[in-house]
Amino acid sequence: MLAALLDNVALQIMLVGALVGIASSLVGTFLVLRGTSMLSDAIGHSIVFGIVIVWLLTHQQSGPLQILGAALTGVLTVFLTELLVSTRRVKKDAAIGLVFPVLFSIGVLLLNLYARDVHIDTHTVLLGEIGFVWLDTVTLGDYRIPRSLLSMGAMTLLNAAFVVLFFKELKLATFDEALARALGLAPGVLFYGLLLLTSGTAVAAFDAVGAVLFVAFVIVPPSTAYLLTDRLWLMFLYGIAVSIASSVSGYALAVAWDVSIGGMMAVMTGVFLMLAFLAGPRYGLVAQLLRRRGQRRHNEIRTLAVHLYNHEGGPEQGVENVIRALREHLRWDAAKAGRVVQRSSDRRLIVREGEALRLTPQGREMAREILDPSGRSSA
């Protein structure tokens, strides 16, 4: 099976794409829930600095120590940002936007200066080259395994282990930080651990998708999941599902249209998000609109029932309880009045007798309940 995988370039690319998505959404879920998604943008950009420095020092990029070293730049970014915020001179959003461009700029200038020594050009920095991951391999036993596959696989396992081991703590720190601190869980340390893993994932994914597309893999699948469910563990499952689906469909479309594979995978995460945004079962736009329309219709029926009930048996009944009166007294136009009458009689709340409208016993019961919910005056 492994041999089959290693012969199949398409499968390798899709697998790397899916692993980037899975590893990222494991940590991204907590970033999205905590409202700190834009830290992934800052981390994605500033690791460029770390990667260049580590490359210049060790002339290697994908070893565990190299990944850790470059990942520390990401943590440094967050630390500097929080330092700036703590001085109360700069708001959080401005602080993020001040720190990462500086590190990113230094990284790019170093690339300019040492262009001959560094294997990455500024183009790859932003876009990655997921289509070429199968070219860069390491030999393990009898197999030649793509380097990206190894490092992304390791990061995925690491992130999964972190989430599983600290699930309870992370959950508490995310939803009730004060309680977590009171229980002695050190949510700050936990959060920095999460950010270190995010940076590590960014470094490992750098060759494949670059600095900016990484942001899509971190934020978009968890956000899609957030639109679909309220359960944390389901969020992970949906996030992973979106990552795999984006990777496969993105690869297929990219090959069909001859465009960037990583870019198309990231676009597909956006397509799935749009689907969830429009058609999600509870929080989707369509579901919201349907729910609102149902409520409006229900209110119209109730209004009609109360109107008929108020004038029932009185001297004005002949004038009030006719369709024509709805137009003047409830300010409904003819079409709307007709629709509401139709729906009410479908539910057997009223009956039409020529022009006149009469409540059925159920309709009368409904109106009585609306006007006197506790049932006191009828006693």
Place this chain on the structure above:
Amino acid sequence: MNVVELLSDYTIQNVVAGAALLGLVSGVLGSFAVLRQQSLLGDTMSHAALPGVCLGFIIAGTREIGSILLGALATGALAALVMLLLTRMSRLKTDAGLGITLSVFFAMGVVLLTHIQGMNNASQGGLDAFLFGQAAATLRSDLWIMGGITAVALALVAALWKEFKLVSFDPEFATSLGLPVAWLEVLLTVMVALAVVVGLQMVGVVLMAAMIIAPAVAARQWSRRLEDMVLLAALIGVAGGVFGALISALSRGLATGPLIILSVSGVVLVSLTLAPERGFLWEAIRRVRARRRLRYQQVLTTLYRLAVHHADPVYRSEQGMLDTYHGQRTRAVLRQLMRRGLAEWCDTPPDEPGPPRRWVLTPAGIAEAERVLAALGREDL
């Protein structure tokens, strides 16, 4: 190359003028964005300009700056609207909305970019330079367009100055005055896209965020009024832009965008540290001074209280006892008191045990201690 030669070089003139225009427009518009806490919206809009650049190229069929900038303006503004739609119409928060729009629009740009490269259009060359900017390729005709956009943006700010000011600081009050607050906010947001468009050529889509934020943050350190802040931000933007562009021109091969960003960020660092009132340095000095003053008063009143308790105005206090009482060394403070003539370091009479020299308040020291205690409002000792 000396300065005169440098400034008479056609390319360098263009680069410097372009950088100045960028600094001007992003300083002014960035001030509003930073005050309204929309700093990162600039980041999102600039990344989202990439698909517009590509669409502009595809529609025009050539690298024509007008249609490229128009495309960038359109998708940048569209991204801001999508971001608003996502956060207003669903449970996603602002940060997620920003990140989603930024990354997905950028990804669309990447896809379009590779699509164009696949078209084998000879005039596509250097389209991906919009990622980091390509200041050196700025033409005189580009400058006219950038200048025109800057003029439009500045004219809008001047015409709607009072309205923008009110919307930035007190939107509720603006609403109560009957101003179209929602429209003004949309206008301010879309105008950031104008700054982004001017910056495309100079610093590229990726670093534009800092160009919007940095001059405004630096200017805020030195000013308390919006008028001063906007003027200063424009000035800092222009200075940083020109400086970065000149360095880049002098050192062939270093990208202009990052150098401009680093120069402006340098101004931010200096401003955060050194600006009067709001600078870290002054705050640190103020804090040290306050702490020293407090310590000084504490030791002085301790000596005074000891004298009162022993009903002896020239009561001799031991150094070791004072150290223990304050939980730290007090010798430096006592020496300071001595220099000011408030305390004396005098000999212990030979018949008393203990250290040979002790501390005694002078009459001036007693008066000063009483003044400090009175100022604190403490009559009980």
